[in-house]
Amino acid sequence: MNSNSDAENFFSDLSDSTEHSHTSTNTNISSSTTKSKVRTNKMGYDQVLDIVNSISQTSEEANEEVQTKIKKDCNEMKRLLKVIREEVVEKTKHLQKEKTQILHQDEQKLKKTKRKLKKKTSEMKDIVHLKEELFRENTRLRRKLKEFLTEEEVSEVAKNLQQFWINHINVGKIRQTLEEKKNLVRRESLHLQWFFNKRHQFETKLFHSKDSITLRADTSKNIGGHGSAPTPVEMIAFSIGSQFCHTFVHICSLKGLKLKELYVESIIQTNMKRVLGIEENEPLVTMIKLTLSVKTDAKEQKIKEVCKEAEMTCPIIQFIKGTIHCKTKISEKKPMRFQSRSEGNSHVMNNIYTKNLKKYHNKIKKQGIKAELKSSVVHGSWDCTNNLKTSQFKAIVNYSKRESAVWETDTLPEFGGTFNAPTNFQLFLAGIGSCYMSRIALAATMNNVKLDELSLDCGIDVDYSKFIPENIHVKEKNGNQCLDNLEFKFKILSSCESKLLKKIEQQGANKCLGIFIAKNSVPLSVNIHVNETLDEKYLLDSKKESCDIM
DSSP: OHHHHHHHHHHHHHHHHHHHHHHHHHHHHHHHHHHHHHHHHHHHHHHHHHHHHHHHHHHHHHHHHHHHHHHHHHHHHHHHHHHHHHHHHHHHHHHHHHHHHHHHHHHHHHHHHHHHHHHHHHHHHHHHHHHHHHHHHHHHHHHHHTTTSOHHHHHHHHHHHHSSEETTEEHHHHHHHHHHTOOOEEEEEEEEEEOSSSSSSEEEEEEOSSOEEEEEEOOOGGGTOOOOSOOHHHHHHHHHHHHHHHHHHHHHHHTTOOEEEEEEEEEEEEEHHHHTTSOSSSOSEEEEEEEEEEEESSOHHHHHHHHHHHHHHOHHHHHHHSOOOEEEEEEEEOOOGGGOOOOSSTTEETTEEHHHHHHHHHHHHHTTTSOOEEEEEEEEEEOOSOOTTSOSEEEEEEOSSSOEEEEEEOOOGGGTOOOSSOOHHHHHHHHHHHHHHHHHHHHHHHTTOOEEEEEEEEEEEEEGGGTSOSSSSOOOOTTOOSEEEEEEEEEEEESSOHHHHHHHHHHHHHHOHHHHHHHSOOOEEEEEEESOOOOGGGSOOTTSOOOOOO
């Protein structure tokens, strides 16, 4: 028992000592570990502090750069906002200004529209008044025509007369003009200029209601021209055909005869030997011929009667058949040295090709007795529709294989037209004047005289009271001249003697077609075809390329 207790005490002491030794050992280890940790923590804190300090310095520098950049961006944004604000203000002002201008323009347009409306209203009142007058005239004519026509014919004529426009003619306006009985004599005048350095030889200006137009003409290549425009003889042929159509349609309209189509062919045959001075005793113009082609529902007999009446009353036909007062004046002036003109080509004088002229002159001279006749042909048509925007008469004149000219004529509003184109008397005067001037230039060249300047002022009196018949049934009147007092005033600048210049003027007058038909009787024939098939030569090809020189 005692031994066991001693053993237990021994083992208990041993365990206590062991535990003590373990405890001391653990204490030593933990203290050493703590010291090392303290050293380690102290070293890491310093490093972290340095890093934090460096980071703070870096962040401060970065913040300064960012702040500087932000300030710059802010300043730039402010500047851009200021520019945008200025642009917006400027555009707003501009838009406001445009708005004001548009409003002002709209106000002006509104005022113009009101004025036009007022004018149209007054015109409508005039139209109503004229219609009332036409109705009264229709009633009066019914009573008169009952003595000569049947009831059906009277009704047809009255129905046509009630219409305001017939065959592109304002019938009511004609009657109003005739009833007023004003002074209807007017002076038509033109200025023509001869060119020495252009492709065409002369030109003039013609006027109508809308604007003025330039009319050019040239002589044929055979007599020294360029052939760059229609000839003066073609212009006269056009005027004769146009004027006859005007007279014919006026009479038809006053009689109430409606036309569907109207074409005319006018021909003038000229003796070239007389033009070139080879045969002075032969007639200058051998023939003038007019051929009308009409399509209408009216009776053929009535149309032929109207044609005869037109032949008796047409102003230019009377000009050809009768004699009128014709006067020529020449204003001569000697050029100064610096005014003298030099020819660029030895074969050209006064804008006339002498080489071609001599060649043609010798060719005709060799023919002997045989006559050299040249025909100038012009085809024209009348616009039978009541289109007030177009002219009444039109012709296309071909002066070369590829080129042509369009000529148009119209009547004054007082005499039933719209005046959308020059009057026929202007074209006729231009044709006679250009023909006279070309013959003077030709005579000067054939006499080897150089001209430094050549111009012409011409005029003629037109009595419009004799242009339109006063009644439906036209009566022939002896000596019923619509055209009179034809006058030419030339201005010539040349160094030649006065006697030679007078001789040149006489030679030019002898070769001028207009002077010849004014002083001499010329064979004239007028033919008419009613409702016959038209030949292709009468039809105007509108698709053909043309050079409009008017």
